[in-house]
Amino acid sequence: MPSSTAPQRTALSVNVNKVALLRNTRHLGIPSVTRAAQLCLQAGAHGITVHPRPDGRHIRAHDVYELAALLRDWPGREFNIEGNPTQNLMDFIRSVRPQQATFVPDSEDQFTSDHGWSLPQDAARLAPLVAECRDLGVRVSLFMDPVPQAMAAARAVGADRVELYTEPYAAAWHDPAARAQQLARYRAAAEAAHAAGLQVNAGHDLNRDNLGDFLRTVPGVAEVSIGHALIADALELGYSATVQAYLRCIDAAFEGAEKS
Numbered sequence: 001m002p003s004s005t006a007p008q009r010t011a012l013s014v015n016v017n018k019v020a021l022l023r024n025t026r027h028l029g030i031p032s033v034t035r036a037a038q039l040c041l042q043a044g045a046h047g048i049t050v051h052p053r054p055d056g057r058h059i060r061a062h063d064v065y066e067l068a069a070l071l072r073d074w075p076g077r078e079f080n081i082e083g084n085p086t087q088n089l090m091d092f093i094r095s096v097r098p099q100q101a102t103f104v105p106d107s108e109d110q111f112t113s114d115h116g117w118s119l120p121q122d123a124a125r126l127a128p129l130v131a132e133c134r135d136l137g138v139r140v141s142l143f144m145d146p147v148p149q150a151m152a153a154a155r156a157v158g159a160d161r162v163e164l165y166t167e168p169y170a171a172a173w174h175d176p177a178a179r180a181q182q183l184a185r186y187r188a189a190a191e192a193a194h195a196a197g198l199q200v201n202a203g204h205d206l207n208r209d210n211l212g213d214f215l216r217t218v219p220g221v222a223e224v225s226i227g228h229a230l231i232a233d234a235l236e237l238g239y240s241a242t243v244q245a246y247l248r249c250i251d252a253a254f255e256g257a258e259k260s
């Protein structure tokens with residue numbers, strides 16, 4: 001592992017929810033979720049993310065277990081399972097023991113993830129679940145809005161990381177002034193997270209256009225988890241070329257940051 005002082009290159013975790021969404025529209029088993037994950041790992045992705053929502057709209061239980069088996073053949077690559085720990089997430093964590101659990105405060109019928117935890121209000125019910133994950137050797141990341149004042153509370157719950165919810169940044173990206181304003185928010189939140197002893201992940205609506213600006217501005221992003229836009233790109237470019245394009249975005253941002 002790189003030293004804790006040297007800046008680390010951001011890891012790319014590919015979220016394969018949308019492969020499962022397309023697969024579920026027929027009873028044919030294609031496109032294969034595990035094949036998609038394998039091709040992304042072969043192209044250099046550092047990990048795979050899934051969000052097995054209770055309604056099974058995309059990732060289903062068998063996908064979770066099949067991906068866990070696949071990732072056992074990829075030592076050093078990580079499995080990140082997202083979900084609401086007060087719903088179905090903990091059963092997967094107990095049986096699969098992924099490298100990372102990302103706690104997301106979604107309701108069962110939510111269209112998509114669109115907010116982070118409310119802390120300290122949610123702390124009392126999260127703390128024992130965080131402790132259980134850590135006792136199982138599973139790193140915990142809390143899905144959070146970029147609010148600097150909430151980061152100490154996230155750490156106090158026992159989380160190892162926060163995942164900054166990046167949709168507001170992505171929505172502002174096309175307007176340079178709004179983009180700069182959002183980037184300042186995320187930079188401040190990341191700095192507060194680091195000061196609280198947390199590592200920082202990021203995700204939601206990141207893509208090849210907006211990823212570089214984010215990584216050049218927000219310090220020390222350990223991992224980005226990207227699904228919707230990456231899978232959309234892969235429909236045009238293929239999984240391998242797409243993952244390599246996202247890795248080039250990360251490399252360019254990292255090398256740019258090193259020079260500055």
Ligand SMILES: CC(=O)[C@@H](O)[C@H](O)COP(=O)(O)O
Pocket residue numbers: 015017018050051053082104111112113143203204225227
């Ligand atoms: C937590 C988050 O922002 C995403 O990882 C989430 O998995 C998106 O869920 P859908 O793919 O169901 O929109």
Ligand SMILES: NCC(=O)COP(=O)(O)O
Pocket residue numbers: 015049163202203204205206225226227228229230
């Ligand atoms: N945690 C974010 C994630 O896994 C994927 O989000 P998106 O790229 O599908 O919006």
